[in-house]
Amino acid sequence: MNIAVCIKRVPDSETRVKIASDGKSLDEAGVKFILNPYDEFAVEEALRRREHAGAGAVVIVALGPPAAQETIRTALAMGADRGVLLQVERIPPDGLEVARALAAELRDGGYDLILFGKLAIDDANHQVGPMVAELLGWPCVSTVAHLELEQGRGIAEREIEGGVEVVAFPLPAVLTTDKGLNEPRYPALKGIMAAKKKPLEVKPTTLGPGGLEILALTPPPERQEGRIVGEGPGAVVELVRLLREEAKVL
Amino acid sequence: MSDVLAVVEQRAGVLRPVSQEVVTGARRLGDALAGRVDALALAAGGVRGAEQLGVFGADRVTTLTNPGFAAYAPEGYAQAVAERARTGGYGAVLFAATALGKDLAPRVAARLGRPLAPDVTDIVVEGGAVTVVRPVYAGKALLRLRLNASPALVSLRPNVFTPAERPKAGVMETTAVDVPAGRVVVQQIKAAAVGALDVAEAPIVISGGRGLKDPANFKLLEELAAAFGGTAAVGASRAVVDAGWRPHADQVGQTGKTVSPTLYIAVGISGAIQHLAGMRTSKVIVAINKDRDAPIFKVADYGVVGDLFQIVPHLTAEIKKFRA
Numbered sequence: 409m410n411i412a413v414c415i416k417r418v419p420d421s422e423t424r425v426k427i428a429s430d431g432k433s434l435d436e437a438g439v440k441f442i443l444n445p446y447d448e449f450a451v452e453e454a455l456r457r458r459e460h461a462g463a464g465a466v467v468i469v470a471l472g473p474p475a476a477q478e479t480i481r482t483a484l485a486m487g488a489d490r491g492v493l494l495q496v497e498r499i500p501p502d503g504l505e506v507a508r509a510l511a512a513e514l515r516d517g518g519y520d521l522i523l524f525g526k527l528a529i530d531d532a533n534h535q536v537g538p539m540v541a542e543l544l545g546w547p548c549v550s551t552v553a554h555l556e557l558e559q560g561r562g563i564a565e566r567e568i569e570g571g572v573e574v575v576a577f578p579l580p581a582v583l584t585t586d587k588g589l590n591e592p593r594y595p596a597l598k599g600i601m602a603a604k605k606k607p608l609e610v611k612p613t614t615l616g617p618g619g620l621e622i623l624a625l626t627p628p629p630e631r632q633e634g635r636i637v638g639e640g641p642g643a644v645v646e647l648v649r650l651l652r653e654e655a656k657v658l
Numbered sequence: 659m660s661d662v663l664a665v666v667e668q669r670a671g672v673l674r675p676v677s678q679e680v681v682t683g684a685r686r687l688g689d690a691l692a693g694r695v696d697a698l699a700l701a702a703g704g705v706r707g708a709e710q711l712g713v714f715g716a717d718r719v720t721t722l723t724n725p726g727f728a729a730y731a732p733e734g735y736a737q738a739v740a741e742r743a744r745t746g747g748y749g750a751v752l753f754a755a756t757a758l759g760k761d762l763a764p765r766v767a768a769r770l771g772r773p774l775a776p777d778v779t780d781i782v783v784e785g786g787a788v789t790v791v792r793p794v795y796a797g798k799a800l801l802r803l804r805l806n807a808s809p810a811l812v813s814l815r816p817n818v819f820t821p822a823e824r825p826k827a828g829v830m831e832t833t834a835v836d837v838p839a840g841r842v843v844v845q846q847i848k849a850a851a852v853g854a855l856d857v858a859e860a861p862i863v864i865s866g867g868r869g870l871k872d873p874a875n876f877k878l879l880e881e882l883a884a885a886f887g888g889t890a891a892v893g894a895s896r897a898v899v900d901a902g903w904r905p906h907a908d909q910v911g912q913t914g915k916t917v918s919p920t921l922y923i924a925v926g927i928s929g930a931i932q933h934l935a936g937m938r939t940s941k942v943i944v945a946i947n948k949d950r951d952a953p954i955f956k957v958a959d960y961g962v963v964g965d966l967f968q969i970v971p972h973l974t975a976e977i978k979k980f981r982a
C-alpha cells in the first residue's frame with residue numbers, strides 16, 4: 409500500500425495568542441510549533457495500513473515554511489518513509505490555494521490512499537482534504553472515526569449530529585481523520601535517530617493570491633466579568649432568578 | 659445587486675432546524691446586496707417543513723430531487739449545488755457548518771474554484787464585498803476576512819445566527835436532477851437514542867467533567883437536562899471521554915465539538931483552555947465547581963461555588979418548578 413499523508417505545522421494548542429504588529433497575524437516569537445494533532449491520527453493510520461499490507465511506503469507531504477521540515481521529521485520518526493516539503497514563505501488563509509498545491513504534488517504519486525486530518529487546529533478551515541479529493545477527482549470520506557479496508561473497498565464511519573454515518577467507498581480514496589480512529593504512537597528514540605537519515609525533498613512552491621484577504625486578527629471580545637452568585641445549594645434560587653430575569657435564557 | 663443561495667438540510671425528508679439559521683443569514687446578506695434569497699434543499703422527494711422557510715426570508719424554496727438523495731450523497735449533492743450556484747449567478751452561497759455542510763462546502767468550493775470561509779460567526783457586506791468573522795486558534799483570536807470572489811462561499815456556525823422572522827413569498831418549487839451514482843455511498847445511519855439532541859445543536863448544553871467522580875453520576879445531569887423538557891443535551895469534558903465514561907460524540911472542546919448554545923452549564927469542569935475553545939461563544943455560561951479558583955469561573959457569567967452533588971439536584975428541582 410502506498411499512502412500519502414498531508415500534515416501541517418501548527419502552533420501548540422497551549423499557545424498564548426499574541427497578535428503581531430501588523431494586526432493581521434500571530435506573533436510567532438516564543439511560540440512552540442507541533443504536528444497538527446489530527447494529522448497524528450492520519451500518520452498512525454497510514455503506518456498501520458502499511459504494516460498490515462507488509463509492503464508499500466508512507467510519504468509525508470507538508471506545505472509550509474522551512475521550519476516545517478522539523479514537523480515532517482516528527483512524522484518520519486513515527487515511522488513514515490520519506491517526506492516532501494512544498495516550501496512557501498507563509499501559509500495563506502485560503503485553503504483552496506493550499507489544496508491546489510497539494511493536489512499538484514499528489515496527482516501522479518500512484519497512491520492507494522491519501523490521508524488528511526479533519527482540520528488544522530490553527531485556522532480550523534476543515535476543508536483541505538475534500539478540496540484535494542475534488543481537484544483530483546477522487547472519492548473522499550471526511551472525519552473518519554472508524555475504518556475497514558478490504559480488497560480495494562472501504563467502509564468508514566463518521567459522526568454526524570445525533571448519530572453515525574456508515575459510508576462505503578472504493579480505493580484509491582482521500583480520507584480525513586477524526587479523533588477515535590486510533591491511538592497515535594510516540595516516536596521512539598530509535599525512530600528519531602532513523603528519521604534524520606530519511607529522504608526529505610524540499611520543493612520551492614509559489615501559490616496563487618487566493619480569494620481570502622485578511623483584514624484583521626483581533627483578540628476575542630472579553631466575556632464580561634462574570635460573578636459568583638453564591639455558595640452551595642442555597643445559591644440555586646438566585647441563579648435561576650438571574651437566568652430568568654437578567655440573562656433571559658429560561 | 660446580487661442574489662444569495664442558502665443550502666438547507668433535511669434528514670429523512672424533514673427539514674433540519676439549522677436550515678432556518680442559514681436562511682436568516684442569507685436574508686441578512688440578501689438585504690445588504692439588494693438581492694433575492696433562494697433556499698435550496700436536496701432530497702429524494704418532498705421536504706416537510708421547507709414551506710416555513712419563506713417566514714425567515716426565502717423568496718423561493720427549491721428542492722432538487724433524486725432517488726439517491728434520501729441520505730447525504732457527497733458527490734451528487736456537490737455536483738447539484740455547484741451546478742445551481744454556477745447557473746444561478748449568485749453573489750454568495752451559504753451553508754451550515756454542520757457535519758454535512760463541512761463535507762459539502764469544500765467540495766463545492768473546489769468545483770467552482772472559489773475560496774470558502776468556513777464556520778463564521780458574523781457576516782456583513784462592506785464596500786460591496788462579503789466580509790466575515792471566524793474564530794481561529796481555538797477561539798483565542800478572531801479573524802476578519804474579505805472574500806474577493808463571486809460567489810462568496812461561506813458556512814455559518816450553528817446556533818449563532820438566531821432565526822429571525824422576515825416574511826417573503828417562499829415560492830415552493832421541485833425539480834428532479836440527474837446526477838451519476840456516486841462512488842461514496844452512505845449505507846446506513848446508526849442513530850443515537852431517539853430524541854437525543856446533539857450537543858452541537860442543542861440550545862442548552864449541560865456538560866460534566868471529572869468532578870462527577872463516576873460515570874453513573876451523569877444521571878444527575880441527565881435529570882437536569884430532562885427538566886428543561888427536551889431542549890438540553892448532556893456534554894462532557896475530554897477527561898471523562900478519555901476515561902470512557904461518555905462517548906466522544908459528546909465531547910466539547912478543541913478535539914471535540916464546538917458549541918454555541920444559549921445556555922451552557924459546566925459541572926465539575928475545571929475550564930482548561932482546550933475545553934474553553936469549544937464553548938466560549940456560548941451566550942450564557944454557568945459554572946458549578948467546588949474550587950473557587952477554577953479557571954471556568956473566569957469565563958462564566960454566573961458561578962456557584964460548592965459541591966455539585968448538592969447543587970445539581972436543587973437546580974433540577976428549581977427548573978422543574980419554574981417550568982411547571
Ligand SMILES: Cc1cc2nc3c(=O)[nH]c(=O)nc-3n(C[C@H](O)[C@H](O)[C@H](O)COP(=O)(O)OP(=O)(O)OC[C@H]3O[C@@H](n4cnc5c(N)ncnc54)[C@H](O)[C@@H]3O)c2cc1C
Nearest residue numbers: 867868869895896897911912913914926927928930948966
Ligand atoms: C491537544 C489537547 C486537546 C484537548 N482537547 C480537549 C477537548 O476537546 N475538550 C476538553 O474538555 N479537554 C480537552 N483537553 C484536555 C484539557 O486540557 C483538560 O485536561 C480537561 O478539559 C480536563 O477535564 P475536567 O475539567 O473534566 O477535569 P479536571 O481538570 O480534573 O477538573 C475537574 C473539576 O471538577 C471540580 N470538582 C471536583 N469535585 C467536585 C464536586 N464534588 N463538586 C463540584 N466540583 C468538583 C474540580 O474542582 C475541578 O475543577 C485537551 C488537551 C490537549 C493537550
Ligand SMILES: Nc1ncnc2c1ncn2[C@@H]1O[C@H](COP(=O)(O)O)[C@@H](O)[C@H]1O
Nearest residue numbers: 414415471524525527528533534535536
Ligand atoms: N499547509 C498544509 N500542508 C499540508 N497539509 C495541510 C496543510 N494545511 C492543511 N493540511 C491538511 O489538511 C487538513 C485540514 O486542514 P484545514 O482544512 O486547514 O483545517 C490538515 O489536517 C492537514 O492534513
